[in-house]
Every structure is written in C-alpha cells, then in structure tokens.
Amino acid sequence: MASKIGDKVLSRRKELKMTQADLAKNICTQSQVSRIEKNEIMPSSDTLYQIACRLNVSMDYFFGVEPVNNTIRGKKICEDYLESKDFETLEVFVDAQLQTVLTEYEHRYLTWVKAVCAGYTKPDLRLAIKTLEDLLENPIKYQDYELEASIHNSLAIFYRKTKEADKAETQIRKARYIINENHLFNETAAKIYYQYATFLVSEEKYEECLDIADEGIEICIKYNILFLLDNLIYLACGSKQELDIISQRDRDLCAVGYGLAKMKNNTVLIDLYEQELKKYNLL
Known part of the structure; x- marks a missing residue:
C-alpha cells in the first residue's frame, strides 16, 4: 500500500506541475514529501488528507478508487x-x-x-x-x-x-x-484571471487590471495554457496603452497575441488586435 501511495503522490504532483516545496508548504517538510514519494515513509492520515486537498483529489485516489470528479x-x-x-x-x-x-x-x-x-x-x-x-x-x-x-x-x-x-x-x-x-493552474485558472481582468477594465482600474493580466499570462506560459492567453495579452497591452506606459516590448507581445488569436481563428479578437497593431505601425 505504501508504494502505491508514494507513486500516486508523485504522479499527481507532476501532473499539476507542482514542486515538492509547493506540495509541502504548511503541511510538512520538503524532505518528508521526497521520502513519501520514494515510498520510504507512510504519511499519517492527517498529513495524507492535507496532501489530498493540495492535490485536489479525494482520499480514495490513493487507495485504488477512481477520483470522484471523474x-x-x-x-x-x-x-x-x-x-x-x-x-x-x-x-x-x-x-x-x-x-x-x-x-x-x-x-x-x-x-x-x-x-x-x-x-x-x-x-x-x-x-x-x-x-x-x-x-x-x-x-x-x-x-x-x-x-x-x-x-x-x-x-x-x-x-x-x-x-x-x-x-x-x-x-x-x-x-x-x-x-x-x-x-x-489549468483552463479554469485562465478563465478566472480573464474574468477578473475584464472586470477591472470595465471599472477603469487599469493598474490593477495590468497586475492581474500579467499574473494570468505568467501562469499560462509557465503551465503551457494557451486557452485565453491571447485575451490576457490584449488586456495587458490595452491597460498599458491607457496608462501611457506601453513599450516596444509590449508592442511585440501584442503581435504575439495577435498570432495566437489568428491561430485559434478568434475573429472578434483578431479585429481588436488589428486596430491596435495599426496604431503601432506593426500591420
């Protein structure tokens, strides 16, 4: 049983692209996580429960039962x-x-x-x-x-x-x-960051929007999430345009967002990008 638990902790952590330090935070030490994954120790029921919560699985996941959410x-x-x-x-x-x-x-x-x-x-x-x-x-x-x-x-x-x-x-x-x-950090995360950034734009809170959009972009790039990345780039560049702090690097990023929108055939966003890129003399 111990080997199965260790293997499943390791597999799920890697699936979420989570580090051992991320998993261990406020639960146990990174060393303990490493030993659990190597099947050297059996975690207590309390520790295993906290690990399950962090990995977004039920306790059944570790004991050969299909996860509830599947x-x-x-x-x-x-x-x-x-x-x-x-x-x-x-x-x-x-x-x-x-x-x-x-x-x-x-x-x-x-x-x-x-x-x-x-x-x-x-x-x-x-x-x-x-x-x-x-x-x-x-x-x-x-x-x-x-x-x-x-x-x-x-x-x-x-x-x-x-x-x-x-x-x-x-x-x-x-x-x-x-x-x-x-x-x-998956497509649901991208949706939430996009909705948050969109809300802040509607409230004309451009500095806050830029922070949220940038955070969302960083997550999308780090975890290879293309979903809504083009939208987040557009919101980030648009906020910088409103704040009059847009740089050449931002204009280049806008061109990347435009390419993503074209790849996904997002016609509405393509039109919006083209309007902006014409202002930058990039189209």
Missing part, C-alpha cells in the same frame, strides 16, 4: 456544451440528469451547470444568482476546489450583469484565491 455522469457532455455556449440544449440535458439518482457531489456539479444555463437563457438573473449563493452557503463534505472556484466565478459574472460591482469583485477574488491556494 465519475460525474455526463460531465464531458456538459463541458462540451458549455464550451460551445449551447445553453438551451445543455439545460435540457441537465434537467434529465437531475431526475436520476445522483451522489451529493454529482448533484452539486449539475446544479452549478443548471444555474449557468439559467443565467444565459432566462431574462431574470436572480434565480441563477440565488442558486449559486445557495450552493456556496451549503458546502458538501467532498471538496472539489476547481468546482468551488467555478461557482464563485459564475456568480461574479452574474453580479456584473446586475451591476453589483462590489459583490462581483468579492466573488472573483475568492475564485482567484482558491485557484492559487490549491495550485489549480
């Missing part, structure tokens, strides 16, 4: 429809799933998806907002930090739509905190 029925379908923004079709699918026997975690995930759909298909956002607020007020035993960050992020988006800027910023800050605290 067993949600229809999750891939939900993700595909969310990506394509086909909320009406997705809402029908989720309603059907909610009529079946579900685990507590499956119900939480699908309720979040249904609230997202309602936010885009219903004229009144209050239902979607109330559903998301209820989810956050009623946590469940199993913690999927990526899902929790996504709930906060969705709530921030809908608060923005209802012109509740303070509430929106509170929620997006919480989403960012969860992502950073749990080292969840």
